[in-house]
Amino acid sequence: VYLDNAIDVWNELKERFSRGDFIRISELQIEIYGLKQGTRSVSEFFTALKVLWEELEAYLPVPVCNCPHKCACVTG
Template sequence: MTIDPYNLSLADQPGLILVTQQLSEDNYHSWSRAIRKALNAKRKLGFITGSVPQPDPTTEPEKLENWQCVNDVVSTWILNSLATSLVYTNSAAKLWNDLKDRFQHGNGPHVFELKRDLMNLCQGTMTISQYFTKIKVLWEELNSYRPVQCNCGDARAMQEFLQAKYVHYFLMGLDESYSQIRGQILLMEPLPAINKFYLW
């Protein structure tokens, strides 16, 4: 069943706040990811990616009116999560690209900090559950900075490599009282997914 991208429910009001975090100089990447997920959940992601383009006014005037209505709603949703506004843009896609150009800076320093935090993270006084949650948050944020993987044959090997790296980070920071279990896990070939051995 094809979903009509121009469909708006009663809940899709212009005043809706899609994400609670406001865009700032320091959080563009996580903010844009949250907005994209929220728009995708509402089947409106195409208005910022350009996959729902503006119809031709000469051949589709009625469709253009519907597009403009939904485009304005999507633009307003984005503006609702900004501390400052860019109200003079005429399309959600242009607004999105303007924000990307303005706020997306090099991620190198932040990626470096995340990797350093992962390498230095130790269980210490945390429970296994707390430690697992902390490392999972860091790992997922770091993962969000990686480029989208292609569907080629190497994608699976890369995913397995990254999962093994994740497991290693987790095992390195475990308290020494888990050294026997850690040793048993490291002898496994291939290494199990972190979610499986976490339950041991």
């Protein structure tokens, strides 16, 4: 697919990659809520949580700019 400008490319990428994998999101939430420290050290437990949090964060939707003014690039 050929796209004419950067905004079209951005919109195409946003459409393809902003779709959430709702099943995986649900699995991650269940795993996070059910995670127990058990025999792990606090550091190991925190690391396990952080890995799950970071994966979950990757599924967050891409923020949308709703600014009333168009942005302009100024170079020089």
